[in-house]
Amino acid sequence: MTDTDADAAELAERVRDGDLRLHELEAHADADTAAAARRRLLETETGADLSTSGAYAFDAAVADSAIENMVGATQVPLGIVGPIEVDGGAVTDTKWLPLATTEGALLASVNRGVSATRKAGGATARVLKSKMTRAPVFKVRDVAEAGEVVSWVRENEAHLREAAESTTSHGELLEVTPYVVGDNVFLRFGYDTKDAMGMNMATIATQEACEVVEAETPADLVALSGNLCTDKKPAAINAVEGRGRTVSADVEIPREVVESVFKTTPEAMAEANTRKNLVGSAKAGSLGFNAQAANVVAAAFLALGQDIAQVVEGSNAITTMDVRDGSLYASVTLASLEVGTVGGGTKLPTQAEALDVVGVRGGGDPAGSNADALAEVIAVAALGGELSLVGALSASHLASAHEELGR
Numbered sequence: 002m003t004d005t006d007a008d009a010a011e012l013a014e015r016v017r018d019g020d021l022r023l024h025e026l027e028a029h030a031d032a033d034t035a036a037a038a039r040r041r042l043l044e045t046e047t048g049a050d051l052s053t054s055g056a057y058a059f060d061a062a063v064a065d066s067a068i069e070n071m072v073g074a075t076q077v078p079l080g081i082v083g084p085i086e087v088d089g090g091a092v093t094d095t096k097w098l099p100l101a102t103t104e105g106a107l108l109a110s111v112n113r114g115v116s117a118t119r120k121a122g123g124a125t126a127r128v129l130k131s132k133m134t135r136a137p138v139f140k141v142r143d144v145a146e147a148g149e150v151v152s153w154v155r156e157n158e159a160h161l162r163e164a165a166e167s168t169t170s171h172g173e174l175l176e177v178t179p180y181v182v183g184d185n186v187f188l189r190f191g192y193d194t195k196d197a198m199g200m201n202m203a204t205i206a207t208q209e210a211c212e213v214v215e216a217e218t219p220a221d222l223v224a225l226s227g228n229l230c231t232d233k234k235p236a237a238i239n240a241v242e243g244r245g246r247t248v249s250a251d252v253e254i255p256r257e258v259v260e261s262v263f264k265t266t267p268e269a270m271a272e273a274n275t276r277k278n279l280v281g282s283a284k285a286g287s288l289g290f291n292a293q294a295a296n297v298v299a300a301a302f303l304a305l306g307q308d309i310a311q312v313v314e315g316s317n318a319i320t321t322m323d324v325r326d327g328s329l330y331a332s333v334t335l336a337s338l339e340v341g342t343v344g345g346g347t348k349l350p351t352q353a354e355a356l357d358v359v360g361v362r363g364g365g366d367p368a369g370s371n372a373d374a375l376a377e378v379i380a381v382a383a384l385g386g387e388l389s390l391v392g393a394l395s396a397s398h399l400a401s402a403h404e405e406l407g408r
């Protein structure tokens with residue numbers, strides 16, 4: 002038995018005896034030993050073998066700000082799509098995009114779509130808006146008082162900006178939009194968070210601004226997040242107003258490329274897109290008017306250290322396809338793609354390596370340009386996924402593809 006094993010065994014024993022709590026082991030040992038102790042305990046309690054979960058390749062201490070009660074690491078297969086040709090606002094060269102998933106056929110699909118955009122001379126992508134939001138809810142006496150608070154906020158945005166920006170050297174408060182529902186006042190704060198996804202930054206800054214609102218108006222803060230933000234829930238406000246990056250990508254693919262890569266025609270793909278992604282989604286009451294944007298966003302978020310729960314709004318996308326002079330025009334617009342290249346999970350080792358593959362790890366020059374570039378690359382990959390799946394549906398290849406690659 003190694004010293005680490007002995008220490009882990011002793012820690013596990015002390016937890017079992019009620020001498021230590023499971024979540025405070027890092028105060029008594031290094032992070033790897035603490036995780037080993039939890040695995041021991043869990044293996045005894047459940048009979049599960051955690052040897053693979055415990056075979057991770059980084060120092061557990063680097064995950065300290067990413068997880069509590071750590072026992073190991075979940076290993077998800079990582080693949081690559083590309084090269085991706087992007088004419089971007091922030092991207093200036095050819096890119097590769099790492100994707101992590103357990104869905105067979107997904108990377109093949111995205112890779113096929115990306116290869117078609119490459120054969121068409123590349124896709125164009127632009128970040129159209131960048132704004133992370135936090136919307137606290139305040140309680141007031143009645144609608145008259147709500148009106149007073151709204152007027153005060155409109156006249157004192159500079160005061161709120163000063164308070165909010167005192168907590169960050171990168172964040173900038175862009176706007177505060179009030180919404181009133183009876184005796185509830187919501188203030189939707191929108192920030193330019195540069196290369197950070199920005200949820201911690203926006204939350205900390207908004208707390209400071211709320212203290213000013215409470216000091217200067219009759220409003221009482223009830224909750225720092227009042228759900229009008231809206232974080233990690235499907236919401237029309239994100240689809241309409243945007244959240245994080247609003248990013249769009251498009252391409253015009255010559256008929257012969259459509260026919261050789263997708264084994265179908267521009268007309269069949271445009272029709273399938275209209276009937277499926279537009280009419281079908283409308284009939285379903287869907288917020289997503291796309292085929293599989295969530296697949297690309299989730300796989301990119303996992304690989305690149307993004308907050309995976311934000312796939313909810315990250316996949317809020319509309320896909321269009323038309324025939325133009327015999328070619329296929331296709332676009333995808335992601336209304337609320339929340340991405341960062343600093344902070345959060347981006348500092349974990351495998352995720353940082355993946356960001357290096359895209360060439361966007363850390364702060365950009367100018368600040369914000371790395372996160373813009375990441376958003377543009379993900380948008381072009383999402384466009385690839387849309388093209389490939391709509392192509393496969395048009396050619397009746399979806400079921401056979403998954404029989405072959407996904408089982």
Ligand SMILES: CC(C)(COP(=O)([O-])OP(=O)([O-])OC[C@H]1O[C@@H](n2cnc3c(N)ncnc32)[C@H](O)[C@@H]1OP(=O)([O-])[O-])[C@@H](O)C(=O)NCCC(=O)NCCSC(=O)C[C@@](C)(O)CC(=O)[O-]
Pocket residue numbers: 104106107108109110111112113114116262263264292293296386389390393398399402403406
């Ligand atoms: C599977 C394919 C791509 C085959 O498509 P194919 O046309 O038979 O492939 P191919 O062998 O002719 O190769 C064409 C290109 O595809 C790529 N490619 C091809 N194979 C690979 C591979 N193994 N690994 C990496 N890349 C691959 C590669 O770029 C290749 O070009 P090359 O490099 O050879 O010049 C196609 O049938 C396809 O895309 N099908 C659609 C599958 C799909 O999109 N699945 C996504 C998940 S579906 C889902 O989760 C959501 C859903 C469906 O429920 C949503 C909804 O309701 O719509």
Ligand SMILES: NC(=O)C1=CN([C@@H]2O[C@H](COP(=O)(O)OP(=O)(O)OC[C@H]3O[C@@H](n4cnc5c(N)ncnc54)[C@H](OP(=O)(O)O)[C@@H]3O)[C@@H](O)[C@H]2O)C=CC1
Pocket residue numbers: 168169170171172194195196197198199200201202203204232308341343344345346363364365368369
């Ligand atoms: N608090 C909450 O309510 C929620 C938190 N989260 C979590 O928040 C985390 C992400 O928050 P986020 O604020 O992005 O990250 P961090 O909290 O990790 O903060 C990132 C910090 O990096 C600094 N920074 C350095 N260089 C740059 C640059 N070029 N551009 C921008 N900032 C830079 C900034 O410091 P400075 O501000 O001093 O300039 C910024 O505040 C994730 O872990 C996510 O899971 C998710 C949802 C809700």
